Amino acid sequence: MSDEKKKPQEDQTTEVEATEVETAAVTEPETSSDKQEQAAEEQAEIVTDDAVTEGDKDSAVTGDVQDKPDVQKTAAANAAEPENKEKQKKPATWPGKLALLISIIALASAGYLYWLSLHQTSTAAQNNAAIEAQINTSLNDARSSLDKVVAEVNQKLGQLQSQAQTDKAETRRLNERLTKSIQQVTATQHTNRADWQLAEVEYLLRLANQRVLMEQTTDGALQLLKSADKIIKEIDDTGIYDVRKALAEDIAALEAVPKLDTEGVFLKLGALNKQVPNLRLIPISAQRKLPELLEEVTPEAIEESWTTGLQESWSKVANKLDKLVVIQHRDKPVEPLLSPQQTYYLQQNLHLMLEQAQLALLQRKQASYDASLSKAHEWVATYFEEKDGTTQSLLRGISALQEVKVTAEMPDISASLRALKSYLSYMTKLKEQGAS
Template sequence: MTENNTQSHLLPTASQQHVGRSTLIWLSLFALFIAIVAGMGFVYRQYVLQQGILANMEEQLENKMAALSLEQDVLAKEMEQQLIGQQEQVQQGLDDLASRVDSHATKLLALSSVNRDDWKLAEINYLLRMADYRILMEKDNVNALALAESADDVLSSLDQTGLQQIRKILAEEIAVMKMTGRVDREGLYMQISALANQIDAIPFVRPLGEMIEPEANSFEEEDKTFKEKTRDFFYGILGKMHSYIRVRDHGKTINAILPPSEQNYLRQNLRLMLEQAQAALLRGEGEVYQDALVKARNWINQYYELNEQSKILLDELRLLEQQNVELEYNNFENSRSALSDYIQRLQKAAVRRGVR
């Protein structure tokens, strides 16, 4: 009997076993609580650190935007002054041209025996003047070349030996212009316009931590054991912590993530930069043209998502940068001068014959 009592004291009772399991569960829950608190503290610390970095970047961006706005104002004033100067030059050129046309018209009307050849010579002179105007004001060698070739066709229809030297000079000027090359300004202008229309289609860099929450399956949750639920809970915390760390292999560091208001401001400035490239293209200012496209490409690299669409846009901008829009064109001054001398000799000969 004594031996049985001794054995009963050595074996744990059911209540003692229940207390042991409860202690183990409470210890597990306490460890889980400590892990949750530590994870939340780490996430909060990372969030505060990120907000400080973003605030610093936002301040730097505002400073850059202010400097860019000032630079644009200065550039706009310079462009306005240049346009005013060019308009004055154009007006002066038009006044001189009108004065010369009036002078030639007076001389032609003073001749009593104006024949068909005289009118053709006046037409040739007009075509060559228009060709020089296209080169000087519009940098358009295509239409200028067409006008010069039309003048040569009219020259070939005149049966006058004194015009052979003029045709030779004009042929040399046409050959030089053909070898200079051609800039398709209209085509490049439309390409830049098409790229500007694609700006709204490419997204900006997304904020860190942005992720899509998976949909919970209630049936699977009911079938999971306590151990599996605990494991999934830990993995969920790790997943949320992982969403605050993102590696972007774009070959360069992203400087800032823009809020929506500044995104709209950057889009407007990007369009303005492309419009500046178009204006420089029409004026034949190669350096301004390339600088504007380089700035636009750098902004896209820095602030936009580098997806397939933005890469195509960057490639198009890079191809446009390689276009030489600053070609030096010759004019038709020599042939015009020779033609003017020839017309004056004809008029003097007519006066000596007593025609006038």
């Protein structure tokens, strides 16, 4: 089947080629038989090549080696056929002429298109070269312009930086002037109330310092400082921060001073003072009188002593003699007995000594306090009965109170007052500058 299909195709191809040859023979003048023979040979070679090509294609598709003899036969037939047709020399028909015309037109169109493409390519190359040159020129111009712009920008930037520094310095100076002006206006606007409050604070601080220096007390001075701090808080001015800081330090220093129970010590002295009327003076013992002792030595006692033994009697007599003779050792001169009037004065002096100790306690005078209690203790121990309960209680109370320290090392609280004075001086200068 493949061979039968191939033969009509080959016949058709051969006929078309023969027609073209004949057409060429008609259009061209027949000069000699040599040209015709040469054309026939060329046509035969073309047909043979076509047959071989078709045979190769068929052999590649089918892969049958047995088709090769048929291809050779067909090629031989095709080679012999142009010779027969050349011998026939049939006249050309209108389809051949039309095909020739179409071929010529196609060739002309192809040539024109080829020429046009070459012309366009050349024109495009020229245009590209011109555009490239123009671009290079533009780039060079742009680089030059950019360099100039960069130089101008750098110069302008330097000028702006210099101007910015100048403006910054001017702004700082204006801010300082504005701050100073605001402070002056603030000082002028708050003259009335702030001045009165600061004057009150200064008075309280002065009074607290006087209490500490003169009275040696912390309670009163501490309350004064706290009142001053409360007033400063109400003023609500940041300018007096240093004053309030120093005031807080002074308050802390006063609070660190050891506390003295002044009221308790004062009441104890008062209680001891009330016990003075209950003291008993040293009496003259009745057993120390000689008549009373001699009455106990009777004849019956002597006889009894001889009967009970000389030793026992002697012991009793010795005991009686011990009671009769009393030896007292005194380092001081013997003081005479007090009269009732002198006893009254002694009690009043004791009252005075204890009251003087109370006053020294309130005034924080340690020397006066110690002297008053020492004198009272000496009088009680000298003129009143030692074994009496009231005397012993009074002596113990006085000894305990003698150990109390009524004074303490007071801190220096003048820092807040100095800070306030400095602030007031500064505000006064601001007011004077604002007025001028």
